[in-house]
Amino acid sequence: MFTYILRRTLLMIPTLFLISVIAFAVIDLPPGDYLTSYVAQLEAQGAVVSEEQILALQKRYALDQPAHVRYLNWIWRIVRYGDFGQSWNWNRPVRELLAERLPFTIGVSVTTLVFTYLAAIPIGIYSAVRQYSWADYIFTTAGFLGLAVPNFLLALVLMYVFYRYFGVSIGGMFSPEFRDAAWSMAKFRDLLNHLWVPIIVIGTSGTASLIRTMRGVMLDELGKDYVQTARAKGLSEIVVIVRHAAKVAVNPIISVIGWTLPQIISGEAIVAIVLNLPTTGPLLYQSLLTQDMYLAGSFIFILSALTVIGTLLSDILLAWIDPRIRFDREG
Amino acid sequence: MNTDQSLPTTQTKHSLTIDWEDVKPKSSSQGQLMFRRFRKHKLAVAGLVVLCLFYAVAVFNGFVATSDPAKRNSSYVYAPPTLPRFIDHEGNFHFRPFVYGLKSRIDPDTWERVYEIDHEKRHSLSLFVRGDKYRILGVFESDLHLFGTADGAPLFLLGTDSLGRDMYSRIVAGTSISLTIGLIGVFLSLVLGLLIGGLSGLVGGTTDLVIQRIIEILASIPQIPFWMALSATVPASWSPVQTYFAITIVLSLLSWTRVARVVRGKFLALREADFVMAAYAMGAGNWWVIIRHLIPNFLSYVLVTVTLTIPGMILGETSLSFLGIGLKPPAISWGILLQQAQNMRTIALRPWLLLPGVFVVIAVLAFNFVGDGLRDAADPYTSNRF
Amino acid sequence: MKEVDDILQVRNLRTYFRTDNGLVRAVDRISLGVRRGETVGIVGESGCGKSVTALSIMNLVRPPGRIVAGQILYRSGDGSTTDIAKLHPNGRQMRSLRGNNIAMIFQEPMTALTPVYSIGDQIAEGVMLHKKLTRRQARERAIEILGKVGIPSPEKRIDDYPHQFSGGMRQRAMIAMALSCEPEVVIADEPTTALDVTIEAQILRLMKEMQSQLDLSIIMITHDLGVIAEMADRVNVMYTGKIVEHAQTDDIFYNPKHPYTLGLLQSIPTIGDKRRLTPIRGAVPNLLTLPEDVCYFAPRCPYAMEICAQAEPPMYQVGTAHQCKCWLYEGNEVVAV
Numbered sequence A: 001m002f003t004y005i006l007r008r009t010l011l012m013i014p015t016l017f018l019i020s021v022i023a024f025a026v027i028d029l030p031p032g033d034y035l036t037s038y039v040a041q042l043e044a045q046g047a048v049v050s051e052e053q054i055l056a057l058q059k060r061y062a063l064d065q066p067a068h069v070r071y072l073n074w075i076w077r078i079v080r081y082g083d084f085g086q087s088w089n090w091n092r093p094v095r096e097l098l099a100e101r102l103p104f105t106i107g108v109s110v111t112t113l114v115f116t117y118l119a120a121i122p123i124g125i126y127s128a129v130r131q132y133s134w135a136d137y138i139f140t141t142a143g144f145l146g147l148a149v150p151n152f153l154l155a156l157v158l159m160y161v162f163y164r165y166f167g168v169s170i171g172g173m174f175s176p177e178f179r180d181a182a183w184s185m186a187k188f189r190d191l192l193n194h195l196w197v198p199i200i201v202i203g204t205s206g207t208a209s210l211i212r213t214m215r216g217v218m219l220d221e222l223g224k225d226y227v228q229t230a231r232a233k234g235l236s237e238i239v240v241i242v243r244h245a246a247k248v249a250v251n252p253i254i255s256v257i258g259w260t261l262p263q264i265i266s267g268e269a270i271v272a273i274v275l276n277l278p279t280t281g282p283l284l285y286q287s288l289l290t291q292d293m294y295l296a297g298s299f300i301f302i303l304s305a306l307t308v309i310g311t312l313l314s315d316i317l318l319a320w321i322d323p324r325i326r327f328d329r330e331g
Numbered sequence B: 001m002n003t004d005q006s007l008p009t010t011q012t013k014h015s016l017t018i019d020w021e022d023v024k025p026k027s028s029s030q031g032q033l034m035f036r037r038f039r040k041h042k043l044a045v046a047g048l049v050v051l052c053l054f055y056a057v058a059v060f061n062g063f064v065a066t067s068d069p070a071k072r073n074s075s076y077v078y079a080p081p082t083l084p085r086f087i088d089h090e091g092n093f094h095f096r097p098f099v100y101g102l103k104s105r106i107d108p109d110t111w112e113r114v115y116e117i118d119h120e121k122r123h124s125l126s127l128f129v130r131g132d133k134y135r136i137l138g139v140f141e142s143d144l145h146l147f148g149t150a151d152g153a154p155l156f157l158l159g160t161d162s163l164g165r166d167m168y169s170r171i172v173a174g175t176s177i178s179l180t181i182g183l184i185g186v187f188l189s190l191v192l193g194l195l196i197g198g199l200s201g202l203v204g205g206t207t208d209l210v211i212q213r214i215i216e217i218l219a220s221i222p223q224i225p226f227w228m229a230l231s232a233t234v235p236a237s238w239s240p241v242q243t244y245f246a247i248t249i250v251l252s253l254l255s256w257t258r259v260a261r262v263v264r265g266k267f268l269a270l271r272e273a274d275f276v277m278a279a280y281a282m283g284a285g286n287w288w289v290i291i292r293h294l295i296p297n298f299l300s301y302v303l304v305t306v307t308l309t310i311p312g313m314i315l316g317e318t319s320l321s322f323l324g325i326g327l328k329p330p331a332i333s334w335g336i337l338l339q340q341a342q343n344m345r346t347i348a349l350r351p352w353l354l355l356p357g358v359f360v361v362i363a364v365l366a367f368n369f370v371g372d373g374l375r376d377a378a379d380p381y382t383s384n385r386f
Numbered sequence C: 001m002k003e004v005d006d007i008l009q010v011r012n013l014r015t016y017f018r019t020d021n022g023l024v025r026a027v028d029r030i031s032l033g034v035r036r037g038e039t040v041g042i043v044g045e046s047g048c049g050k051s052v053t054a055l056s057i058m059n060l061v062r063p064p065g066r067i068v069a070g071q072i073l074y075r076s077g078d079g080s081t082t083d084i085a086k087l088h089p090n091g092r093q094m095r096s097l098r099g100n101n102i103a104m105i106f107q108e109p110m111t112a113l114t115p116v117y118s119i120g121d122q123i124a125e126g127v128m129l130h131k132k133l134t135r136r137q138a139r140e141r142a143i144e145i146l147g148k149v150g151i152p153s154p155e156k157r158i159d160d161y162p163h164q165f166s167g168g169m170r171q172r173a174m175i176a177m178a179l180s181c182e183p184e185v186v187i188a189d190e191p192t193t194a195l196d197v198t199i200e201a202q203i204l205r206l207m208k209e210m211q212s213q214l215d216l217s218i219i220m221i222t223h224d225l226g227v228i229a230e231m232a233d234r235v236n237v238m239y240t241g242k243i244v245e246h247a248q249t250d251d252i253f254y255n256p257k258h259p260y261t262l263g264l265l266q267s268i269p270t271i272g273d274k275r276r277l278t279p280i281r282g283a284v285p286n287l288l289t290l291p292e293d294v295c296y297f298a299p300r301c302p303y304a305m306e307i308c309a310q311a312e313p314p315m316y317q318v319g320t321a322h323q324c325k326c327w328l329y330e331g332n333e334v335v336a337v
Ligand SMILES: Nc1ncnc2c1ncn2[C@@H]1O[C@H](COP(=O)(O)OP(=O)(O)O)[C@@H](O)[C@H]1O
Pocket: C017, C019, C024, C026, C044, C045, C046, C047, C048, C049, C050, C051, C052, C053, C063, C064, C065, C287
């Protein structure tokens, strides 16, 4: 098990490298010299920018060097100093902004992931066992709808419905009185009161596709020989379904965390913009609109790295619960 | 009782022949089989019909629209939808559908324009009326519209936007961009996916490993932030057509992996498949194997994947344009139309601005149904996985 | 056919599948009996309904299939008789019989074990259920039975997972699982088809050993006449969902009555036989498209007569404990079931 984890962790390095290259491409891609635009922006604000300051900035970002040197400079500063560069729009280190927003992104994403699985697995099992029952049809229809409604539209519709029929405006992560308050029981409760909206909005499409996957895998498993063996032992149907078929069917479901997680983080970005959540999404959006590319590139890098790490964790989890993988990869 | 009777020992051939051949099912080609199975899938057939309709509208949008989508009516800003009726306010039935006109006044408190139905003005609708000029496919000019008010009074079936433009005509106009961006994007993904996936599956070895790894990495990148970042780098100075193609390229950059995975998997599986073995064993030449067995089987899978990739692209374009970093006005797409619905106040007062979303949902549903039907038809033995 | 000491009697059993393409009469009015301690063979080509027969006896037929008519009488040790066909498939009574009184060994040892549980857990599961043992006792029982079926150092292998066992070992584990609750009847559905010839011989020997130790009745299902010759006391020959001949094993081999049985015998190679092998001409007909009330073997039968295409033959008594369903024996006593 240990060697397996070690090997998987090492395999992650080239992945992270490639992701960092892509992220850097995002930083580097916009035409024009962003230092110039930065300086222009500072001057427009009335600041006086000296020649030395410009030179210092040029040196810091290696702007006079070719692209691969700039990349190495960028990645070196991240790895060595944790320095993601400077957000020109906010005039603060990107690292600080990340530290503020990232915990919320991770929190919302992980909660949504848990919600997605908790909802999808039992529903998928039920749909498979009662294939073609009215409940199966309802879940299937709901699943198709969940896949077809864009996240942001669902958020807008929910906002409209709540405003129109309940007179409340949903959105944000905290009520105004808690926004800047220190953490307390009351603040936590306030958070839970707000959190369900983004969870439902972000989780719907993931849950929908996961239900379909779970149903499909479960149908496959229910048709396999070992299910009949289990029945032939005299086990009751519920034991056969839960302890045997579902136990096997859940494994591939866990292995698709690898693509459920990117989907959730992806959906989170846009939903957060609509619902005005204090996560990375709105900041990424603003940074893109204002061409604040160090901030944007760092977000892309960090978000992708998060999904890669999340996938790694899910693979380790899978190896831990599925003996076939555990022994195959160890031996 | 004769219990020692034994069978005659020689092959006494009796003349009796029983022919049950004619009750055997007729053999048919893979395509025919697939079509027959597809037809059983009611939702898929419905989805296909809807898609055909939508694409017909995309081509003939000027004809289906009731007015020029860019035409502004300053006296009808944010007018609510006026749906056709058959029964008037006094309860009389009219054989011909009609709409009432709108009266507007400025609310003295809020300074908002408020609309009321004007029962005095009844405009009946008719088919094939003359109205604003338009071009079909940019070539044929016409002013004939599928329907409209008989007296030429303005018709706002689905309301108007902030500039008094007719939402119905704009949604119809948006069909062309919203539905084709997925098609072109999927075509690019298909080309990339076929090339790279084919290479991976055919060459194998290290090439395969490296490509698989890259695909894995691309699959772990969250799509929307990545799309956002890339499309934000599209210069604002580009023309709508340039932007359109830039966005399709952005959308296909992550989507080809899905096609590539299917192509590779199929190549590997097909190389080993029993029926290919059987064809070899029977002395079929290489090309015969490929044409007769590999291609049809393979195409059906690619078709399924492609059909299921399009909705993601439609959703992608809609999301990007909604955020204002995809296509930009004056281009018209469903995502651009939804841009106006960004803030709560607007939605609360003018919920009809969300209507383009309904069309997005219908189109995506239709594609998903058709894709599901195709998958079941292509491979009836495995249930819907992944 | 009405033996007093039959432990299991199947009478006029019909199991049909209602499919999209039509009704499949997979098992169509078959009758057979099994005595205490004997091995009854069921032999026939693939698709003739052997597995469906086995599943019917276990009352494990799943939709779209259903036992439509007939009786499956099980006479337990205390003398009480149960009609399995009348029990609810998932009901308490049926479940207390399954695994406990009647056990089954499946064809594919590769897929018939749940991949995510250790062999020991899977054996213990049934023991705990039926014998009301604790987890520890069940585990000891599992080790003991694994040792009996010839798994070396069972106390170590018990925690292995199915994929760590070879095919032959898995089939031994399946047998261990089937025998773990000391059933009276074991249904073995092609237990050796998926195995090598040498392993096959070992497994068959094991089954015989277990039978004499535990006084088992075995229903041996196979398409291989060699296995029948090795194992069975009596044989039922099955074709398209019907039993066409039933006899002592010796009679089947040395005095076959039904043209189909003869065809099966002629299509197996025997050492020292100079005659050429003659496979049965034609193929097994599609059960879906069969007309009713004919002899289904007639199109392939070298002895076919006019009547074969007009009416279904009854079962004739053609010798001591020898029945055959063929118009060639018209005039013999008809067996009533
Ligand atoms: N689940 C099912 N659905 C439809 N038909 C079935 C099903 N299971 C078995 N059959 C049909 O029943 C017949 C007998 O099958 P089976 O008992 O498995 O044959 P075998 O003698 O090879 O064990 C076959 O023709 C098969 O088509």
